[in-house]
Each structure stands twice: as structure tokens, then as C-alpha cells.
Amino acid sequence: xxxxxxxxxxxxxxxxxxxxxxxxxxxxxxxxxxxxxxxxxxxxxxxxxxxxxxxxxxxxxxxxxxxxxxxxxxxxxxxxxxxxxxxxxxxxxxxxxxxxxxxxxxxxxxxxxxxxxxxxxxxxxxxxxxxxxxxxxxxxxxxxxxxxxxxxxxxxxxxxxxxxxxxxxxxxxxxxxxxxxxxxxxxxxxxxxxxxxxxxxxxxxxxxxxxxxxxxxxxxxxxxxxxxxxxxxxxxxxxxxxx
Amino acid sequence: xxxxxxxxxxxxxxxxxxxxxxxxxxxxxxxxxxxxxxxxxxxxxxxxxxxxxxxxxxxxxxxxxxxxxxxxxxxxxxxxxxxxxxxxxxxxxxxxxxxxxxxxxxxxxxxxxxxxxxxxxxxxxxxxxxxxxxxxxxxxxxxxxxxxxxxxxxxxxxxxxxxxxxxxxxxxxxxxxxxxxxxxxxxxxxxxxxxxxxxxxxxxxxxxxxxxxxxxxxxxxxxxxxxxxxxxxxxxxxxxxxx
DNA sequence: ATTGTTTCTGACGAAGCGTCAGAAATAAGG
DNA sequence: CCTTATTTCTGACGCTTCGTCAGAAACAAT
Numbered sequence: 288x289x290x291x292x293x294x295x296x297x298x299x300x301x302x303x304x305x306x307x308x309x310x311x312x313x314x315x316x317x318x319x320x321x322x323x324x325x326x327x328x329x330x331x332x333x334x335x336x337x338x339x340x341x342x343x344x345x346x347x348x349x350x351x352x353x354x355x356x357x358x359x360x361x362x363x364x365x366x367x368x369x370x371x372x373x374x375x376x377x378x379x380x381x382x383x384x385x386x387x388x389x390x391x392x393x394x395x396x397x398x399x400x401x402x403x404x405x406x407x408x409x410x411x412x413x414x415x416x417x418x419x420x421x422x423x424x425x426x427x428x429x430x431x432x433x434x435x436x437x438x439x440x441x442x443x444x445x446x447x448x449x450x451x452x453x454x455x456x457x458x459x460x461x462x463x464x465x466x467x468x469x470x471x472x473x474x475x476x477x478x479x480x481x482x483x484x485x486x487x488x489x490x491x492x493x494x495x496x497x498x499x500x501x502x503x504x505x506x507x508x509x510x511x512x513x514x515x516x517x518x519x520x521x522x523x524x525x526x527x528x529x530x
Numbered sequence: 531x532x533x534x535x536x537x538x539x540x541x542x543x544x545x546x547x548x549x550x551x552x553x554x555x556x557x558x559x560x561x562x563x564x565x566x567x568x569x570x571x572x573x574x575x576x577x578x579x580x581x582x583x584x585x586x587x588x589x590x591x592x593x594x595x596x597x598x599x600x601x602x603x604x605x606x607x608x609x610x611x612x613x614x615x616x617x618x619x620x621x622x623x624x625x626x627x628x629x630x631x632x633x634x635x636x637x638x639x640x641x642x643x644x645x646x647x648x649x650x651x652x653x654x655x656x657x658x659x660x661x662x663x664x665x666x667x668x669x670x671x672x673x674x675x676x677x678x679x680x681x682x683x684x685x686x687x688x689x690x691x692x693x694x695x696x697x698x699x700x701x702x703x704x705x706x707x708x709x710x711x712x713x714x715x716x717x718x719x720x721x722x723x724x725x726x727x728x729x730x731x732x733x734x735x736x737x738x739x740x741x742x743x744x745x746x747x748x749x750x751x752x753x754x755x756x757x758x759x760x761x762x763x764x765x766x767x768x769x770x771x772x773x
Numbered sequence: 774a775t776t777g778t779t780t781c782t783g784a785c786g787a788a789g790c791g792t793c794a795g796a797a798a799t800a801a802g803g
Numbered sequence: 804c805c806t807t808a809t810t811t812c813t814g815a816c817g818c819t820t821c822g823t824c825a826g827a828a829a830c831a832a833t
Contacts, residue, residue: 298811317648318561324789333813338791396646402713403639403646405560419716426720448731451721455707456732463706464698470645473662477669478694488691489699493732496739537780537830567820576782581822 302340304330306354309347314393318404321347345406349414352401355394356421359387362520363428369519373436374499378508380429381457381490382515385483386523388465399466429454441500453497460490487512545583547573549597552590557636561647564590588649592657595644598637599664602630605763606671612762616679617742621751623672624700624733625758628726629766631708642709672697684743696740703733730755 305326312321323344327334341347366379388395407415433450436442444453464486468474474482491503516524548569555564566587570577584590609622631638650658676693679685687696707729711717717725734746759767 317646319789320648322789323791334791335793335813336811339811343791344789399646402709403560403642405563422714422716423720430721448728449721452728452731455710455717455720455722455725455728456703456735459706459710459729460699460703460732461706462710463702463704466645466709467698467702467705471665473665474698477666477698478673478692479698482698485691485695485698486702488695489703489736492699492739493736494739496735496737541780562820565820566822577822578782578824579780582780586822 298340301330301332305337305340306347306350310351310393310397313348313351313400314396318348318400343409345409346411346414348397348400348404348406349410349418351394351397353414353417353421355391355397356418356425358391358394359383360421360425360428362387362523363425365519366515367428367432369515372501373432373439373441374494374501374506375511376432377429377436377457377494377499378511379515379519380432381461381487382512382520384461385486386516386520386527388461388469389483390523390527392469395465395469399469426451426454426458429457436499442497444497456493457490460486460493464489541583544573544575544579548580548583549590549593553594553636553640556591556594556643557639561591561643586652588652589654589657591640591643591647591649592653592661594637594640596657596660596664598634598640599661599668601634601637602626603664603668603671605630605766606668608762609758610671610675612758615744616675616682616684617737617744617749618754619675620672620679620700620737620742621754622758622762623675624704624730625755625763627704628729629759629763629770631704631712632726633766633770635712638708638712642712669694669697669701672700679742685740687740699736700733703729703736707732 308326308329309321312325321344323334323337327337330337341350362383363380366383367376369376369379371379401418430450433442433453437444437450444450464482468482479485487508491508495502495504551569551572552564555568557563564587566577566580570580573580584593605626606623609626610619612619612622614622644661673693676685676696680687680693687693707725711725722728730751734751738745738747
């Protein structure tokens with residue numbers, strides 16, 4: 288793998304710096320805060336050089352989004368390896384999702400931007416399908432655990448409901464809640480003192496509704512949450528605590 | 531109320547035309563598709579005139595968002611008046627939310643943009659608090675129904691959970707799901723054939739998890755959905771069918 | 774008819790995007 | 804080591820959009 292010339296290494300390294308700076312600019316000032324001129328200036332390269340890496344602003348954003356989803360996918364994979372009953376494993380996914388958004392809010396923010404700015408027209412098909420495949424694999428992990436649960440008799444879905452429908456429910460609950468949390472500073476005024484706890488309870492209650500064993504009345508999922516955090520995601524959890 | 535000069539009426543009418551065009555431009559090309567120059571050109575006024583109405587692009591977007599939330603608030607109010615047990619009334623809210631997003635996707639899109647583009651810095655405190663108050667009242671309606679349910683013995687929340695937490699769950703479930711539906715065209719590939727139905731089932735299951743009477747096993751909420759659509763929201767439902 | 778006020782206009786400066794001819798650096802060949 | 808070919812880098816350029824503002828035009832009051 289080390290058959291790269293000095294030049295090629297330089298280029299790769301510069302690309303990382305571009306993405307790193309771009310993410311910060313995006314976090315700072317949203318879509319408009321990210322400026323090609325600004326990148327060139329701050330990195331002390333000419334604009335042309337930046338455009339050698341990325342043909343347009345939108346491609347940078349997509350690249351950031353792919354990085355983001357890769358990172359989460361990694362955490363989901365680690366979570367899925369948690370040894371335990373199916374509902375414990377899905378809880379591990381929940382821990383991963385929450386830790387991810389709390390630890391890397393900038394990453395999550397990129398995903399929100401992707402979903403609203405219409406940047407798709409300008410980007411190549413390749414990047415788009417790369418993103419989709421990340422999304423698919425994330426969903427696949429979750430659906431897989433649900434299927435395992437069904438196979439092991441922990442869960443039985445009613446007619447007309449497939450595991451993907453439930454996975455979609457978890458996904459939208461998380462995405463929606465985390466979006467609202469990130470962009471609304473008046474939740475305490477609305478009477479929601481700890482929205483993250485509220486999300487966990489709501490999701491847990493939905494799974495109870497599907498009668499996924501073991502029910503939250505027979506098991507301390509709050510304690511499991513702590514255990515998974517400190518066992519599976521020790522480093523991440525540490526970081527979060529210290530902030 | 532009719533003490534307006536011809537001029538003033540002209541101005542009011544023009545403001546509506548600006549907002550109408552702006553919404554279409556926004557729906558067409560996102561944040562970037564909305565251009566002040568474009569508005570001036572298409573409406574055949576000079577830019578200065580447009581800027582007499584709105585001091586910046588962002589204020590237009592906020593105005594659109596307020597329109598949006600007002601409209602939904604209206605539908606929520608009608609839904610809340612539905613006569614029935616508490617869980618039937620919350621179902622009516624669900625119908626309103628779904629009809630709203632399906633009938634007025636442009637309106638919903640504005641809300642998504644608001645939540646990602648960083649437009650808040652440029653806008654006045656007044657508009658912002660106007661939006662918040664809309665949000666609060668929407669939440670208030672939902673929380674109110676939940677409280678009614680508790681008062682009438684249909685529902686009992688576990689310790690540490692307040693009605694607002696449950697309302698937050700419904701809100702985030704809907705917002706997340708509708709966002710994903712609006713911006714992801716690969717849901718069928720993921721195995722989710724009818725995402726709107728999936729949302730309804732997931733929400734219903736969550737309410738079952740809270741043991742909100744009557745449980746979905748004892749009541750045909752699918753049929754209730756149809757009934758509310760055609761009774762409370764006859765016009766809207768009609769429009770939706772014909773599209 | 775004259776004066777004062779409101780409303781409208783479009784040229785302007787600033788900033789950002791993406792391009793491209795030519796300069797500079799690097800690699801290859803003798 | 805010098806020449807030539809190739810790659811990489813540069814920044815001026817054209818274009819679009821934002822938001823401003825001095826002056827023109829329309830309107831109202833006297």
C-alpha cells in the first residue's frame with residue numbers, strides 16, 4: 288500500500304486538511320459558511336488547487352457526509368457485536384446512535400444539511416450511490432438484529448409489518464429527535480428537561496409495544512445503557528463525560 | 531378593518547405575491563433557488579421594492595415558515611375538537627400531521643430548511659419568537675390531549691415521564707419520518723413499501739407501549755383514520771385523493 | 774401650481790462560484 | 804547536467820447574487 292510518491296502523499300494529506308477545515312466552516316456558518324475562496328485563503332493555496340481536489344462545493348459536502356456515515360457505521364458494527372439477547376443488542380445500537388450524535392455534533396449537522404439543501408443535482412452518481420450504500424448497510428445491521436430477535440423467539444411482528452418497518456421507526460425517531468434537539472433551544476421551556484432520556488424512553492416503549500422480550504418492566508435498560516457505554520464504547524463515553 | 535388606502539392594499543397584495551413566488555422558488559431549488567434578483571425580475575419590480583418588503587432573504591424564509599406553522603396549527607386545532615376518547619383525539623392529530631405533509635410538501639420543506647440553514651443570525655428577534663409561539667401552541671395541543679387522557683383514566687405515565695416527553699416522541703417520530711420520506715428515494719429498495727403506513731403503525735405501537743386505552747388490538751385505528759380523514763378533513767382528503 | 778412625503782428604481786460595491794491560459798515544479802530522457 | 808514532457812499550481816476573469824442608496828417618479832397636502 289505504500290507505493291505512493293511523495294507528491295501523492297502530499298495530495299492525500301492536503302485533501303484531509305481541506306475536509307477538516309470544510310467541516311469546521313460548515314459547522315460554524317452552515318452551507319453559506321463553507322466557501323471555496325475561504326478554504327483556499329486559509330490553507331494558503333490558490334483556488335485552482337482546491338478545485339483540483341473537488342469539482343464543486345457540493346462534492347465536498349457529500350464527501351463529509353460519507354465520512355460521517357462511515358464513522359457511524361463503524362460504531363453500529365461494534366454495537367451489533369455485543370453479546371446478549373436481541374433486545375440488548377438493539378439497545379447497543381441505540382447507545383451507538385446517541386453517543387455518535389452527542390460526540391460528533393458536526394458530523395450529524397452535515398447529515399441535516401444534506402437532507403435539505405438541494406445539492407444532489409450537482410454531484411456525481413458515484414458519490415450518491417456511495418452514500419446510499421452506507422445508509423443501506425446501517426439499516427441492514429438494524430434489520431438484521433430484528434430478524435435475529437424474531438428467529439430467537441424474542442419478538443413476533445404482526446401481519447403486514449416487516450423488520451424494515453420497525454427499523455425505519457427507530458431511524459426516524461432518532462433522526463427526528465436529534466434534529467429537533469440540535470436546532471431548538473427552547474425544549475426546556477416546553478417542559479422537556481432531558482430530551483435524550485425522553486428519546487430512550489419513547490423508543491423503549493415502542494419496543495415494549497411490539498412485545499420485544501425482555502420488556503422494560505422486567506429489565507433495567509437504564510443500567511444496560513451505562514454498561515454498554517462503558518464497555519463497548521469506553522473511549523467515546525470517556526470523552527463525552529469529560530466535556 | 532377596511533380603512534386601507536388603495537396603495538396599502540396594493541402593497542399587501544404584492545407581499546402575498548412575493549411570498550407565493552418565493553415558496554415556489556424554494557421548493558424548486560432549495561435555499562439557493564430562492565433569489566431576490568429572481569423575485570424582482572419575475573414580478574417585474576425593481577430589487578429595491580422587494581427589499582422594502584423584506585430586509586433580507588432570510589426574513590422571507592421565516593415568514594414562509596410562520597405561514598406554514600399557522601396552517602398546521604389550524605389543522606391541529608380542528609383535529610383536537612374531534613369528539614371521542616383521548617386516544618381517538620390523538621389519532622386525529624396524527625391524521626392532521628400526515629395530511630398536512632402530504633398535501634403541502636412545499637410547506638414542510640420550508641420547515642426542513644429552517645432547521646438546517648443557519649439563517650437565525652440574520653433575522654429579528656420578533657420573527658423568531660413568533661415562530662416559537664406557534665411551535666409551543668402546537669405542542670400545547672398535543673400535551674393537552676395527553677393530559678386529558680390521563681385525567682380520564684385512559685393512560686397512566688410511568689414515574690419520571692411527563693406528557694411533554696410523550697408529545698416530543700410523537701413530534702420527533704413524525705418529523706424524522708417525514709423528513710426521510712421527503713429526501714430519500716430509496717425507501718422501497720430498503721424494503722419499506724409504504725412508509726406512511728409504517729409511521730402510523732410505529733406510533734400506534736408506541737402508544738400501546740404506554741398502555742393508552744384503547745389498545746390497537748381492541749380497536750380498528752385504520753378505520754378511524756379513514757373516518758377522521760373524510761369527516762374532519764373532508765376537503766383536504768378529497769384533494770389528496772385526486773392527486 | 775408648489776411643496777413635502779412616500780415609494781420605486783437600477784447602478785454600485787462586495788463577495789462567492791467555477792474556469793482556464795499560462796507559470797512553476799516535477800519527472801523522464803539523453 | 805541540460806532539455807523536453809508532464810503534472811501541478813496560480814490568480815485574473817466572467818458571471819451571479821446580495822444588499823445599499825442617491826436620485827427619480829408618483830402621490831398627497833396646501
